[in-house]
Amino acid sequence: MPSSSPEPIPLAHPEWDAAEAEALQRVLHSRRWSGGEELAAFEAEMAALTGSRGGVGVNSGTVGLQFALQALGIGPGDEVLTVSYTFIGTLNAILNAGATPVLVDIDPVTLNVDPAALAAAIGPRTRAILLVHLFGRPADLDAVLALARRHALRVVEDACEAPGARWRGRPVGGFGDAGVFGFYPNKPIAAGEGGMIVSDRADLLAACRRLRNQGTDPRDGSWQAEGAGYSARLSEWHAALGRVQLHRLEADLARRRTVAEAYRSALQGDDRIELPAPESAEASIAWFTFPIRLRGFDTAARDALIERLRGAGIGCAPYFRPAHTVPPLRARFAEVSLPVTDDVGARCIGLPLFAALRGDQVERVAKALVRALDGLARA
Numbered sequence: 001m002p003s004s005s006p007e008p009i010p011l012a013h014p015e016w017d018a019a020e021a022e023a024l025q026r027v028l029h030s031r032r033w034s035g036g037e038e039l040a041a042f043e044a045e046m047a048a049l050t051g052s053r054g055g056v057g058v059n060s061g062t063v064g065l066q067f068a069l070q071a072l073g074i075g076p077g078d079e080v081l082t083v084s085y086t087f088i089g090t091l092n093a094i095l096n097a098g099a100t101p102v103l104v105d106i107d108p109v110t111l112n113v114d115p116a117a118l119a120a121a122i123g124p125r126t127r128a129i130l131l132v133h134l135f136g137r138p139a140d141l142d143a144v145l146a147l148a149r150r151h152a153l154r155v156v157e158d159a160c161e162a163p164g165a166r167w168r169g170r171p172v173g174g175f176g177d178a179g180v181f182g183f184y185p186n187k188p189i190a191a192g193e194g195g196m197i198v199s200d201r202a203d204l205l206a207a208c209r210r211l212r213n214q215g216t217d218p219r220d221g222s223w224q225a226e227g228a229g230y231s232a233r234l235s236e237w238h239a240a241l242g243r244v245q246l247h248r249l250e251a252d253l254a255r256r257r258t259v260a261e262a263y264r265s266a267l268q269g270d271d272r273i274e275l276p277a278p279e280s281a282e283a284s285i286a287w288f289t290f291p292i293r294l295r296g297f298d299t300a301a302r303d304a305l306i307e308r309l310r311g312a313g314i315g316c317a318p319y320f321r322p323a324h325t326v327p328p329l330r331a332r333f334a335e336v337s338l339p340v341t342d343d344v345g346a347r348c349i350g351l352p353l354f355a356a357l358r359g360d361q362v363e364r365v366a367k368a369l370v371r372a373l374d375g376l377a378r379a
């Protein structure tokens with residue numbers, strides 16, 4: 001008898017049920033596959049989630065970040081402060097807007113931007129902060145917003161990984177001049193592809209609507225192109241899926257929190273594994289992955305560990321390789337010094353985390369991780 005290999009555990013796993021199937025049928029029958037009621041409703045619902053005036057759906061989170069910056073008038077000659085410890089889309093958004101990213105180090109506990117380093121990086125050409133809420137953990141909004149006010153800087157929140165995460169009880173994305181979400185299938189709101197810009201500023205929302213649609217906004221009825229234009233609309237299919245997922249968000253975030261707690265109790269006490277900081281009084285987390293760091297191993301050992309886990313059918317990733325170290329950006333940032341980012345980037349692993357992950361699967365990941373660590377040479 002061939003031995004059956006264990007059920008694979010993916011890093012992320014979008015869920016669906018009859019509600020998604022019904023939503024897609026609804027769009028199919030409407031024959032309105034772009035620019036219809038689903039998009040308008042999804043925009044209004046994402047705005048409501050964040051307490052914002054409105055939303056603009058686009059075809060990716062990266063494009064949403066780019067448009068938010070462009071709508072704020074940020075472009076060539078302007079510097080935007082952000083972190084290197086993020087998904088590369090954060091950096092690409094700034095570069096595609098024609099602006100200059102200036103990279104700032106992170107806090108070793110929260111893994112989000114270090115407010116003191118942010119303050120130190122402000123210069124005469126700084127126009128904005130692109131504030132990432134990494135792995136669903138809110139960045140220190142008190143410190144960052146105070147700094148932005150003091151220096152008249154714009155703030156765009158990269159909340160792509162953090163829908164439903166809260167700072168002092170209020171959902172992230174609604175604090176800055178604009179907030180942006182992403183709907184790739186690994187996200188808590190999974191629509192396949194897509195992004196959403198939310199804002200209180202009517203001018204910004206109107207500018208983003210034009211940018212996504214060849215410089216025109218069908219709402220003004222003129223079809224007259226004004227300014228730069230892209231083709232970056234969010235289809236009715238994506239909007240309909242996103243709406244169903246959004247309706248389930250709170251329940252899913254509670255399940256994600258249970259998974260994070262299960263990892264914590266399975267892994268605590270092992271001095272080779274540094275666990276993510278727990279939630280704080282200010283910050284409640286929309287758990288996106290379970291980001292651990294290894295202690296006492298070099299990066300080659302970390303990478304070997306990831307390969308072993310993958311070989312055992314467990315999805316995991318070096319979340320994140322710092323953006324200043326990836327080949328297309330390495331030369332541009334050769335001079336930057338980001339010691340905390342480099343240290344975390346060399347030791348981090350994202351473990352599977354999604355709402356449907358069962359307790360026995362968490363146990364299996366934890367056991368496989370410990371077993372693989374036992375077989376690795378320490379640095």
Ligand SMILES: Cc1ncc(COP(=O)(O)O)c(C=O)c1O
Pocket residue numbers: 059060061062063086087089090132134158160161182183184193194195
């Ligand atoms: C932190 C962060 N920023 C930006 C993005 C970009 O989103 P998208 O892949 O939809 O362009 C993502 C998601 O992939 C992300 O995780």
